[in-house]
Amino acid sequence: MTDMVNCGMESTLFPGMDADGDFQGNPVTEMIAAGPPRLRQPDRAQVLLEPVCLDERLPAEHPARLIWEVVRHLDLTAFYTPIAARGSEPGRPATDPQLLVALWLYATVDGVGNGRKLDRLCREHDAYKWLCGGVALNYHTLNDFRVAHEQALDELMTRVVAALTARGVVRVDRITQDGRRVRASAGSSSFHRAPTLQRHLEQTRVYIEELKRQADDEPAEAARQRAARERAAREKRARLEQALALLPELQAAQENPRNSKKQRAKPVRVSSTDPEARKMKMGDGGIRPAYNVQLAADTESRAIVGVEVVNTPADQNQSEPLRRQAEQRTGRKVKEHLVDQGYVGLAAIERAYQAGVAVYAPLPTGKDGQPVTASRWDTVGTTAWRQRMQTAEAQELYKQRAAVSETINAETKCRFGVRAFAVRGLRKVRCVALWMALAYNLMHFAQELLRCEVV
Numbered sequence: 001m002t003d004m005v006n007c008g009m010e011s012t013l014f015p016g017m018d019a020d021g022d023f024q025g026n027p028v029t030e031m032i033a034a035g036p037p038r039l040r041q042p043d044r045a046q047v048l049l050e051p052v053c054l055d056e057r058l059p060a061e062h063p064a065r066l067i068w069e070v071v072r073h074l075d076l077t078a079f080y081t082p083i084a085a086r087g088s089e090p091g092r093p094a095t096d097p098q099l100l101v102a103l104w105l106y107a108t109v110d111g112v113g114n115g116r117k118l119d120r121l122c123r124e125h126d127a128y129k130w131l132c133g134g135v136a137l138n139y140h141t142l143n144d145f146r147v148a149h150e151q152a153l154d155e156l157m158t159r160v161v162a163a164l165t166a167r168g169v170v171r172v173d174r175i176t177q178d179g180r181r182v183r184a185s186a187g188s189s190s191f192h193r194a195p196t197l198q199r200h201l202e203q204t205r206v207y208i209e210e211l212k213r214q215a216d217d218e219p220a221e222a223a224r225q226r227a228a229r230e231r232a233a234r235e236k237r238a239r240l241e242q243a244l245a246l247l248p249e250l251q252a253a254q255e256n257p258r259n260s261k262k263q264r265a266k267p268v269r270v271s272s273t274d275p276e277a278r279k280m281k282m283g284d285g286g287i288r289p290a291y292n293v294q295l296a297a298d299t300e301s302r303a304i305v306g307v308e309v310v311n312t313p314a315d316q317n318q319s320e321p322l323r324r325q326a327e328q329r330t331g332r333k334v335k336e337h338l339v340d341q342g343y344v345g346l347a348a349i350e351r352a353y354q355a356g357v358a359v360y361a362p363l364p365t366g367k368d369g370q371p372v373t374a375s376r377w378d379t380v381g382t383t384a385w386r387q388r389m390q391t392a393e394a395q396e397l398y399k400q401r402a403a404v405s406e407t408i409n410a411e412t413k414c415r416f417g418v419r420a421f422a423v424r425g426l427r428k429v430r431c432v433a434l435w436m437a438l439a440y441n442l443m444h445f446a447q448e449l450l451r452c453e454v455v
Helices: 002-013 027-034 063-072 097-109 115-124 126-132 139-147 150-166 194-213 220-254 261-265 319-330 346-354 380-389 392-415 426-444 446-450
Strands: 174-183 278-281 287-298 304-310 336-338 358-360
Touching: 063 097, 063 126, 063 446, 097 115, 097 126, 097 139, 097 426, 115 126, 115 139, 139 426, 150 304, 150 319, 150 426, 150 446, 174 304, 174 319, 174 392, 194 220, 287 319, 287 392, 287 426, 304 319, 304 426, 319 346, 336 392, 346 358, 346 380, 358 380, 358 392, 380 392, 392 426, 426 446
Parallel strands: 174 336, 336 358
Antiparallel strands: 174 287, 278 287, 287 304
16 A cells, blocks of 8 residues: 555545645535534524514505405495494494405405415415404404305395496396306215214203213313313204204105105205205216305306305206396396206296296207207297207307306306305305305406495
């Protein structure tokens, strides 16, 4: 080895090594010799004194500002009427409904459909903090407000549509309608027959009595937990009682002679989680608990003019209620109604004809796969419908249904995130659907609404 070093192998095998075995000019060696690195490390215990102005932290063109400005133009009297805290009477002040309306409208546009998530955003996100303006909220207040004002929401929807009609934006001479089945907040395994529901009800009642017998002098935290469990048990008992009360009605509907013998023989089951939800065939072919959300829109402006929620999968009887709703909200007459084949019913088409409404819907196909152009059950109205749908003009006009209704369905599903309901019961689900329709109209027609003094 000594001979190899003496022969000059040092310069080729270990370049930069001196007689002491250290490398000269090596970056790693030099960093070690210079000492440990100087780093900026977080100190989360320090107190920060920083000036914060919520108004300056939100950009001038932010959508939250637009939503707030539109809400300021809305007449929210119906939301203020139930407030009990008034004048100098004792009691805690109520949260301003204007703030809560703005929060839920912006949250809907932002795809937020959960009170707990909205509560967290109000503490962490600049846009929601700007809307709150320092007002502290919790998810109970947010969730309760969202589903507690069905009539007020319906009236607000009417005023918004009427304002757009007065400005000539909405005409409703021609409307389109479609239904979308949205997943309910219930599992398929929650559907039970009467004996199982009765057994669960008895178990829940026993559990509630056991909670009441617990000591009242327990620690505060334990008392709060017991109260929460008791409240949840009472809600479960109410749902089970509702499910049992609905059984006779569903049994009578199933025994309808029009149903097949196999269908009449099926045992009737009701969900213990959401008694008003029904199993429906979804778009992917699966069968799950859902609600049928019906939306009617003006084809010219694409504004939503009618909203309804039903717990029946069939669309056949839903065209007339939405048409009447559109006429009531706008004060105008619907002349043409575009629907898909699921709405086709000879009686409904005849009634529409008698009311002066032309229905545009595909002709049903026969066993040969061809459109049925005549039937022995035809009336004057259904004959006119069949003749109309065989023309090229009608087929071209009918394309507006998909262009409008399917676009609205896609936007509410993908952008608004309405893929499943987090609330239970027809009334609460309809409230969520109204929030969705209001948010859609306000988002698309904000500038028109701002030109109105009060909506």
